[in-house]
Amino acid sequence: MRVIADVLGADAPGEVLARACIEGAKSAGASLTLVASAEVFDALGAELLRETECVCCDEIVTMHDSPMSAVKGKKNSSMARALTLLKEDRGDFVLSAGNTGALVTGASVIVGRIRGVRSVAIGAVLPFDPPLLLLDSGANLNPTAENLLEYAHLGSLYMEALFQVKRPRVALINNGAEETKGPELYRSAYALMKADGKLNFIGNLEGRDVPFGKCDVLVADGFAGNLTLKLSEGFGAYLRKTLKEMLLQSAKSRVAALLLKKQIRALKQKLDYTEYGGAPLLGLKKTVIKAHGASDAKAIGNAIRFAARYAASGFAETLPLRLEGSK
Amino acid sequence: MRVIADVLGADAPGEVLARACIEGAKSAGASLTLVASAEVFDALGAELLRETECVCCDEIVTMHDSPMSAVKGKKNSSMARALTLLKEDRGDFVLSAGNTGALVTGASVIVGRIRGVRSVAIGAVLPFDPPLLLLDSGANLNPTAENLLEYAHLGSLYMEALFQVKRPRVALINNGAEETKGPELYRSAYALMKADGKLNFIGNLEGRDVPFGKCDVLVADGFAGNLTLKLSEGFGAYLRKTLKEMLLQSAKSRVAALLLKKQIRALKQKLDYTEYGGAPLLGLKKTVIKAHGASDAKAIGNAIRFAARYAASGFAETLPLRLEGSK
Numbered sequence: 001m002r003v004i005a006d007v008l009g010a011d012a013p014g015e016v017l018a019r020a021c022i023e024g025a026k027s028a029g030a031s032l033t034l035v036a037s038a039e040v041f042d043a044l045g046a047e048l049l050r051e052t053e054c055v056c057c058d059e060i061v062t063m064h065d066s067p068m069s070a071v072k073g074k075k076n077s078s079m080a081r082a083l084t085l086l087k088e089d090r091g092d093f094v095l096s097a098g099n100t101g102a103l104v105t106g107a108s109v110i111v112g113r114i115r116g117v118r119s120v121a122i123g124a125v126l127p128f129d130p131p132l133l134l135l136d137s138g139a140n141l142n143p144t145a146e147n148l149l150e151y152a153h154l155g156s157l158y159m160e161a162l163f164q165v166k167r168p169r170v171a172l173i174n175n176g177a178e179e180t181k182g183p184e185l186y187r188s189a190y191a192l193m194k195a196d197g198k199l200n201f202i203g204n205l206e207g208r209d210v211p212f213g214k215c216d217v218l219v220a221d222g223f224a225g226n227l228t229l230k231l232s233e234g235f236g237a238y239l240r241k242t243l244k245e246m247l248l249q250s251a252k253s254r255v256a257a258l259l260l261k262k263q264i265r266a267l268k269q270k271l272d273y274t275e276y277g278g279a280p281l282l283g284l285k286k287t288v289i290k291a292h293g294a295s296d297a298k299a300i301g302n303a304i305r306f307a308a309r310y311a312a313s314g315f316a317e318t319l320p321l322r323l324e325g326s327k
Numbered sequence: 328m329r330v331i332a333d334v335l336g337a338d339a340p341g342e343v344l345a346r347a348c349i350e351g352a353k354s355a356g357a358s359l360t361l362v363a364s365a366e367v368f369d370a371l372g373a374e375l376l377r378e379t380e381c382v383c384c385d386e387i388v389t390m391h392d393s394p395m396s397a398v399k400g401k402k403n404s405s406m407a408r409a410l411t412l413l414k415e416d417r418g419d420f421v422l423s424a425g426n427t428g429a430l431v432t433g434a435s436v437i438v439g440r441i442r443g444v445r446s447v448a449i450g451a452v453l454p455f456d457p458p459l460l461l462l463d464s465g466a467n468l469n470p471t472a473e474n475l476l477e478y479a480h481l482g483s484l485y486m487e488a489l490f491q492v493k494r495p496r497v498a499l500i501n502n503g504a505e506e507t508k509g510p511e512l513y514r515s516a517y518a519l520m521k522a523d524g525k526l527n528f529i530g531n532l533e534g535r536d537v538p539f540g541k542c543d544v545l546v547a548d549g550f551a552g553n554l555t556l557k558l559s560e561g562f563g564a565y566l567r568k569t570l571k572e573m574l575l576q577s578a579k580s581r582v583a584a585l586l587l588k589k590q591i592r593a594l595k596q597k598l599d600y601t602e603y604g605g606a607p608l609l610g611l612k613k614t615v616i617k618a619h620g621a622s623d624a625k626a627i628g629n630a631i632r633f634a635a636r637y638a639a640s641g642f643a644e645t646l647p648l649r650l651e652g653s654k
Contacts, residue, residue: 020350175465183468211562224550242594246593253586261575267569267570270569
């Protein structure tokens with residue numbers, strides 16, 4: 001398994017991400033093609049890069065670039081180079097922590113969407129019990145109701161193939177349970193999903209029910225989905241911080257912390273949004289994984305392991321056939 | 328202080344809400360006008376209603392009614408009656424746990440918006456440290472960028488007046504920190520807020536930063552705001568549940584629970600979204616409070632105390648002048 005990693009233009013510095021990729025690929029037993037700038041390679045040094053294939057390029061897609069200008073105007077960026085390498089079968093998947101919009105547009109243009117898919121969606125797995133696939137978590141901020149229906153199918157097939165969930169329960173995020181609730185986009189999507197006999201559509205889900213395992217696939221537009229993903233992440237971090245403060249407050253609480261050691265470790269893991277580390281772009285011909293912009297070695301390692309499992313499942317390649325069957 | 332409470336058409340049964348209102352008003356030292364159906368009054372009985380003014384009506388705005396049809400078609404509903412009583416100065420504020428859209432439209436039509444306010448916003452306080460005002464949390468699902476700018480001003484004035492925050496830090500919820508991020512609505516609102524010299528606008532805030540006290544006022548469209556509010560509520564409940572399971576797991580963990588008694592109580596309070604119990608509709612001539620549809624006596628009591636403080640502050644009445652000054 002070979003990872004092609006684009007480490008420029010993310011929230012974390014390229015060098016930090018590159019180190020995380022080297023370590024992560026090693027721990028996941030994968031080979032690594034690193035696409036980065038000369039500065040990053042210099043800083044890492046030859047010894048560290050001994051087993052890594054290095055692709056050097058100095059153009060960077062920044063967080064300020066609009067998706068189209070990045071794809072059309074920066075053909076030599078690390079992102080475009082990484083995607084082109086994937087297209088040319090020089091690796092099994094691309095991992096990038098860069099500008100999400102540019103990655104989605106770039107991947108759609110360079111790697112290509114599979115036939116019949118009109119809009120790529122980012123599918124992020126939230127570590128609840130059972131895990132919940134949230135899509136779209138940020139690829140398309142202006143989807144149509146038909147796009148949302150497509151996400152429902154993509155998500156169902158994904159949870160079946162990757163998480164062995166039978167007849168995944170699909171819900172639509174909304175501000176009320178009734179089908180009359182929500183903006184026009186959501187009311188139309190509700191009608192389409194309800195009318196679709198192949199989906200196990202269970203209706204609208206309000207934000208307060210999201211952590212309680214009521215569905216397997218949660219459909220949202222990219223803006224609402226991104227908000228849901230990042231709020232979940234934020235609350236996980238907030239709870240970990242609050243818990244830590246609580247346990248360090250006094251001598252008594254520190255004794256309690258010792259008694260709770262096992263449970264605290266389990267809880268921390270439950271609230272850790274780096275567990276899945278990366279989110280695949282669903283609907284592409286090949287595997288592209290969006291890694292968290294501030295990813296550390298652990299998150300990158302998890303993302304690589306996850307991506308390897310995803311790439312090995314052949315999900316992307318068999319998706320056209322699966323989608324055909326679901327219609 | 329007199330509360331006018333509409334208890335029909337909410338998620339919780341009318342009788343349950345009515346009992347909560349009677350208890351809540353008592354504990355808050357307020358008089359109560361209860362607007363409900365004959366069935367609810369029968370079930371409560373004369374003894375319980377001894378100090379309550381009863382207004383009987385049998386039409387109910389349900390969760391399925393569209394806002395306009397509810398306001399135009401159900402003039403004798405408990406909601407319309409409660410709002411009319413407020414308009415006629417027969418109480419200090421209305422508390423309702425009914426259909427949010429209908430309450431917003433009904434209040435705008437019957438009670439009226441203050442001059443210069445084009446769109447009413449629901450302002451919900453999230454119990455972080457410091458507390459965060461989130462608006463709009465569900466009044467208007469299709470606001471304009473100008474509406475969002477107005478929310479920023481309403482929210483700033485509110486946090487100054489009710490929470491004594493000087494120059495409240497205003498942020499816009501978004502899927503990225505950069506001003507180029509987000510749907511067109513958000514990019515336009517960003518430009519308007521940035522250009523407004525009277526606002527202490529600090530830029531976009533991503534979901535993951537919401538719990539960490541980085542702003543005092545968080546502006547969102549009603550759909551995104553409602554999602555943020557309900558996700559916060561859901562995560563609070565999820566953590567309380569998870570913590571409880573963790574502490575009851577073994578004999579050792581139960582000892583730890585005893586040692587942590589004080590901290591657990593504080594944490595529970597921190598995660599309790601009934602603490603403020605209700606959210607005011609900002610921009611109206613008088614005070615209307617949206618109570619949580621599944622409110623219990625404690626939440627209703629908190630909502631009444633909070634509303635009493637809000638009504639007593641004269642915020643609604645002095646708002647036209649304050650808004651004038653902020654422009």
